[in-house]
Amino acid sequence: MNELSTPQTTPSWRACKAAQQPSYPDAAALAAVTADLRTRPPLVFAGEVDALRRAMAKVERGEAFVLMGGDCAESFADNTANNIRAKLQTVLQMAAVLTYGASTPIVKIGRMAGQYAKPRSSDTETRDGLTLPAYRGDAVNDHAFTPQARTPDPTRMLDAYLRSGTTLNLIRSFTMGGYADLREVHSWNRGFTANPAYKRFEAFADEIDRAMRFMAAAGVDFDALRQVDFYAAHEALLLEYEDAMIREDSRSGRLYSTSAHLLWAGERTREPQDAHIALLAGVHNPVGVKIGPRTTPQEVLALVDRLNPQGDPGRLTLITRMGADRIRQALPPLIEAVQADGRPVSWVTDPMHGNTITTANGYKTRRFDTIMDEVRGFFEVHRAAGTHPGGIHVELTGDDVTECLGGGEHIDEATLARRYETLVDPRLNHQQSLEMAFEVAEMLSR
Numbered sequence: 001m002n003e004l005s006t007p008q009t010t011p012s013w014r015a016c017k018a019a020q021q022p023s024y025p026d027a028a029a030l031a032a033v034t035a036d037l038r039t040r041p042p043l044v045f046a047g048e049v050d051a052l053r054r055a056m057a058k059v060e061r062g063e064a065f066v067l068m069g070g071d072c073a074e075s076f077a078d079n080t081a082n083n084i085r086a087k088l089q090t091v092l093q094m095a096a097v098l099t100y101g102a103s104t105p106i107v108k109i110g111r112m113a114g115q116y117a118k119p120r121s122s123d124t125e126t127r128d129g130l131t132l133p134a135y136r137g138d139a140v141n142d143h144a145f146t147p148q149a150r151t152p153d154p155t156r157m158l159d160a161y162l163r164s165g166t167t168l169n170l171i172r173s174f175t176m177g178g179y180a181d182l183r184e185v186h187s188w189n190r191g192f193t194a195n196p197a198y199k200r201f202e203a204f205a206d207e208i209d210r211a212m213r214f215m216a217a218a219g220v221d222f223d224a225l226r227q228v229d230f231y232a233a234h235e236a237l238l239l240e241y242e243d244a245m246i247r248e249d250s251r252s253g254r255l256y257s258t259s260a261h262l263l264w265a266g267e268r269t270r271e272p273q274d275a276h277i278a279l280l281a282g283v284h285n286p287v288g289v290k291i292g293p294r295t296t297p298q299e300v301l302a303l304v305d306r307l308n309p310q311g312d313p314g315r316l317t318l319i320t321r322m323g324a325d326r327i328r329q330a331l332p333p334l335i336e337a338v339q340a341d342g343r344p345v346s347w348v349t350d351p352m353h354g355n356t357i358t359t360a361n362g363y364k365t366r367r368f369d370t371i372m373d374e375v376r377g378f379f380e381v382h383r384a385a386g387t388h389p390g391g392i393h394v395e396l397t398g399d400d401v402t403e404c405l406g407g408g409e410h411i412d413e414a415t416l417a418r419r420y421e422t423l424v425d426p427r428l429n430h431q432q433s434l435e436m437a438f439e440v441a442e443m444l445s446r
Contacts, residue, residue, distance in 0.1 A: 004046060004247035006038045007255055011246075011282025018239055018275035020119040020268055022140045022152035023133070030240060033154040037244035042258030043113070043165055044232065046249045049285050052231050052261045055107045056286045057314035059346040059390045065102045065444065066317075066348050066391025067095050068233060069433065070111025072425035073118045076138045079163045084170050086398025087112060088179075089188065090430050092228070094437035096185045100208045101441025107231070111395070113167040114234035114260045116160040117241075118424050119268045125150075135423070139238060143423050157241045164259070168232060175230045182225040186212055192434050197408035201438040233288075236263035239275055246283060254284040264288030264319060267353075272302040281306050288317040290350065293330040297337030304343055311343030318345050319393050323354030324374040331381045339387065348391040349378035356425065363416045365426045368406035372439055379443050392440060396428040407432040 024030045058064035069091050071078075087110065095106040116139035125134050125145070132150040135143045139160040142149035174180065186208065192198060193205040216222070236242045236257070245259035257263055263283075267290045269276040280287045289303050300318065308316040318338075322330050327349075338345055351374035355366050375392060382389040401419045402411050403426035420426075428436065 003250040004042050004256065004258060005250065007246060007248040010243050010255070011279050013239060013243070013275040013278040013282075016273060016275040016278045017271070019271075020237060020266075021239060022136055023123075024152050024154055026154070030154040033157055034240050034244040036158065037161060037241065040161060042247050042256075043161070043168055043245070044258050044261050046252075046254075046256050046284075048231070049256055049261050051229065052107070052109075053286050053314035055105070055229075055314070056317065056346055057344075058105070059107060059317075060313060060344040060388070062104075062388035062390075064105045064107050065098060066107045066109060066346065066393075067091060067098055068109040068111060068348065068391065068393040069094065069396045071115055071397060072395045072422055072427055073137050074112065074115045074163075075423060076116075076159060076163060079167065081170060083398070084112070084167055085174065086430070087396070088171060088174055088230070088398075090396060090398040090433050091230075092180050092185050093188050093192070093434055095228075096182060096189060097204075097208070097434070097437040097441045098444065100211065101444035103445075107391070108228060109231045109233045109262060110171070111233060113164040113171065113232040114160070116163070117235070117237045119235075119237060119266050137424075139241065154240075157238065160241070161245075164232075171230055171232070175228050178226045180226065180228040180230075181222070183212070183222055189434070192431070195408075195431075198431075198435060198438075201435075204438055204442065231261040233262040233264065234260050235266050236276060236280060237266065237269065239279060242279055249284075255282055257283045257285050260285075262286045262288060262317075264290060264317070266290050267292045267321060270303065272299070272306045277303070277306050286314055286317065288319050288348070290319045290321050290353075291334070293322045293326040293354065295330075295334065297333050300334050301337055301341055304338070304341060304345065308343055308345070313344055316345045317348055317390070319348045319350050320378065321350040321353040322374065322377075324351070324370045324377060326354070327374050327377040328381060331378070332385060335381065335385045335387055339385070346390040347382065347387065348393050349375055349389070350393040351375045351378070352393075352395045352425070359413050359416065361413065361416075363413070363420060363426075365416060366404045368404055368428070368432055368435070371404070371428075372436065375436075375440060376443065392436075394428060394433065394436065395425060396433040398430050400431070401427065401429045403427050403429070404432060408435055
């Protein structure tokens with residue numbers, strides 16, 4: 001294993017404009033925390049990161065498909081073994097269905113073990129005449145609406161680091177210890193399709209069942225399928241934290257972020273000359289960028305210039321978040337520009353963020369049918385362009401929450417209050433996530 005050490009210098013993001021950063025009241029406390037983080041062991045390692053880059057190169061060539069899923073924003077309170085297991089199980093079940101539909105490997109990436117910070121549309125929030133800093137995720141401040149809770153606290157980054165490490169440790173135990181056995185995952189999916197609400201997927205599940213029986217009859221070594229590769233990703237939002245987690249690989253001299261295998265810049269922090277892109281440009285990890293419906297071809301090519309100037313395979317993923325009503329018009333010129341440029345990227349759809357609505361009773365939510373329409377639009381555009389729809393990026397949970405409308409069990413506006421638990425954005429629940437997987441698998445099989 002390559003030795004990773006704290007570098008003498010890190011990317012020069014400090015000279016750039018930095019959006020969406022907390023305003024810490026104690027600069028000395030912030031400096032002490034980042035100095036502490038620089039001495040701590042890496043959360044991920046160079047060899048794992050390089051393996052993901054090779055996998056993402058296959059995605060670019062249409063030889064693999066990405067499934068990226070997990071919480072909108074992880075919370076310290078929900079960082080429990082049961083919650084981690086439930087999210088992992090959901091992703092594994094989805095991946096098993098997608099593998100059959102795509103007939104290619106599924107690159108499994110969790111929005112887990114580090115997604116503790118979120119950008120916000122406003123720096124402040126006002127309730128009953130009281131204005132306080134916005135909640136920016138548990139790595140920054142607390143959700144409770146009090147002056148003490150909302151004051152950014154740098155020591156929370158240390159808690160985020162520790163919780164990310166324990167999450168990764170548990171994920172590695174599950175995925176390497178037999179919990180991901182394909183036979184077990186398939187039996188979970190059979191239980192899902194036994195529900196009358198999802199009977200329309202029964203025929204597809206029967207096809208997978210026949211394939212499993214054929215594999216057994218042919219003498220396939222199922223013991224070799226008991227382990228899977230599972231990668232961690234989060235938005236590279238907190239620049240001080242991300243900078244403190246950069247390490248130098250002793251053999252190659254390259255700089256790696258060791259906070260996650262893949263990092264992405266959000267729609268609010270992706271300006272090519274700004275600090276977040278400067279930081280991502282300096283590390284060897286595969287990186288992603290969220291792009292919305294107003295993104296121009298020139299902006300996309302500027303991001304390619306900054307993040308993958310040499311056109312290295314597996315380096316850059318463009319994550320589209322257009323909205324179902326806009327993707328069919330907004331995406332084609334971006335694909336055309338990238339095709340003409342020639343440097344490789346992988347294309348992944350985030351069908352969640354462009355389709356958020358607020359109900360009459362004040363709940364922020366999304367409609368399952370609208371989410372799926374954006375996924376269909378993503379596939380339609382790529383097939384018309386002759387390019388590869390490379391994956392899906394989904395906010396989900398393994399629990400039976402009621403945060404998104406619709407789906408086979410028909411969550412309506414009256415039902416939202418039953419288990420609306422998210423602190424920021426609404427997530428697909430376990431059943432809706434599997435329903436999405438079966439629908440996307442059908443698209444892939446066609």
